[in-house]
Amino acid sequence: MILSPFEWTIAKRYLLPGKSEAFIALVASISIGVVMLSVAMLVVVMSVMNGFRAELLDKIVGLNGHAIVQAYGGRLDDWENILEEVRATPGVVDASPLIEQPLAISFNGRIQGVSVRGNTDEDLAELADKTISGDFSELQAGAGKLAIGVRLAENIGARVGDTITVINLQGRSTPFGTMPRQIGYEVAAIFEVGVYDYDGAFVVMPMQDAQTLLLIGDSVQMIxxxxxxxxxxxEILAPLSQSLSGRAVVNDWKTINATLFDALQVERAAMAFALSFMVLVAAFNILSSLVMLVRAKTRDIAIMRTMGATRQSLMKIFVTTGFTVGAIGTLAGLALGFAILAGRQQIVQAIGALTGQDLWDPQYRFLTTIPSKVDGGEVTMIVLxxxxxxxxxxxxxxxxxxxTDPVQVLRYE
Known part of the structure; x- marks a missing residue:
């Protein structure tokens, strides 16, 4: 829509009302403010929800991979052949054997349930990037050392160099019954994955040590x-799932964490739908401010009509005026939204300090920090x-x- 110099001049005049039109200016400012806040809230909420999903997926995948190949009986005896078959599947980037077993640990008289994981040297090297204290390179087969999550270390009061006892209830049979297997391991490192449940429950050790602890020989539990x-x-693992039918089952991250990610998806859609009504409210504000402007400028409109202004010109003038208000509010909302995202952690901490409440308790939020991921497509949809x-x-x-009928307006002028 191209405006003539006359149309643009009048539109600018209406965008900047004079002192006698302070109320109209106030209503227009409120309209800009409502558009700004609605756009900012949509950008912030959708980016945080996207970040939460992406960060949670990254944390889970970083520890569990995108999928797990697990035997029906819980033990893969021919895992080397299955591993080669998995690696040969098109679309598979990497595959490695894994042992994971719920056990218990004891330290300073405290017993706590944990999930013991036996990892290959390559997987242990990747976890080394998440080290809080200690050294992952000390986790060598037969060294009698392990690593624990930072929350678990805090819960039991363990530090690097301490010895904790891992208890396997499925011990060896004796004439007096089955005796639990208890082995002491030195804490070589403390790590932080960033997922509260993992940091509070995971114990990591070399795979050979896990096989010895669980008495499973050379077998593994999953890949x-x-x-x-x-x-x-x-889709990528569908052929593999068919070929392993009867020997093992393939569960991907969508299946394993279906409840969590489905809940996130529903919440994300619900939040987007609810916050979209804020933009609708902002549009009604623009409508009301323009209606007031038209009523206030009825005489001016009539004069312009008598001077030759066409209906199309008047349409352009008022559409431009209202659309500019929406555009200014949208741009301001984008700027405000990105500013809030940049300082989101500091804002939450400041609000928490003022209210005395922990607004982001990782025990309930899964992640230790507030994530954010801006989706260009979603931002474009919000702007549109x-x-x-x-x-x-x-x-x-x-x-x-x-x-507007100029005859009726100017009849008594």
């Missing part, structure tokens, strides 16, 4: 698989939604202005 595209893991509703809100007031 973790990493694929090229996490969202297409089901705000601008589209702003444009629609201008049509009725502009139509009323264009259909």
């Amino acid at each position: 973790e698989v990493t694929v090229e595209n996490a969202d297409e893991v089901g 939604l705000a601008l589209g509703l702003s444009f629609l809100a201008t049509l009725y007031p502009a139509w009323k202005a264009a259909n």
Whole structure:
């Protein structure tokens, strides 16, 4: 929509009302503010929800892979052949054997349930990047050392160099019954994955030590698989699942964490739907401010009509005025939203300090920090939604202005 110099001049005049029109200026400012806040809230909420899903997926995948190949009986005796078959599957980036077993540990008279994991040297090297204290390189087969999560270390009061006892209830049979197997291990490192449940329950050791602890010989319990595209893991591993039918089952991250990610998806959609109504409210604010402007400028509109201004020109003037208000609010909302995202952690900490409440307790939020991931497509949709509703809100007031009868308005002037 191209405006003539006359139309643009009048539109700018209406965008900046004079002192006698302070109330109209106030209503227009409120409209800009409402658009700004609605756009900012949509950007912040959708980015945080996207970040939460991406960060949670990254943490889970970083520890468990995109999928798990697990035997029906809980033990893969021919795991070397299955591992080669998995690695040969198109779309698979990496695969490695894994042992994971719920056990218990004892330290300073305290007993706590944990999940003991036996990892290969390559997987242990990847976990080394998450070290809080100690040295992962000390985790060598037969060294009698392990690593524990930072929350678990805090819960039991263990530090690097301390010896904790791992208890396996499925011990060796004796004439007096089955005796639990208890082995002491030195804490070589403390790590932080970033997922509260993992940091509070996981104990990591070399695979050979885990096999010795669990008395499973050279067997493993599962094979973790990493694929090229996490969202297409089901399609990529479908042929593998068929070929392993009867020997093992393939569970991907969508199945293993279905409840969690489905809940996130539903919450994300619900939040987007609810917050979209804020943009609708902002559009109604623009509509009301334009209606007030048209009523205040009825005499001016009549004079312009008698001087030759067309209905189309008046439509352009008021559509431009209202749309500009929406555009200014949208741009300001984007700036505000990105500013909030940049300082989200500090904002939450400041609010928590003022209220005395822990607003982001990792025990309930899964992650230790507030994540964020800006999706360009979603931001574009938010901008288009705000601008589209702003444009629609201008049509009725502009139509009323264009259909003003100058004869009726100026009859008694």
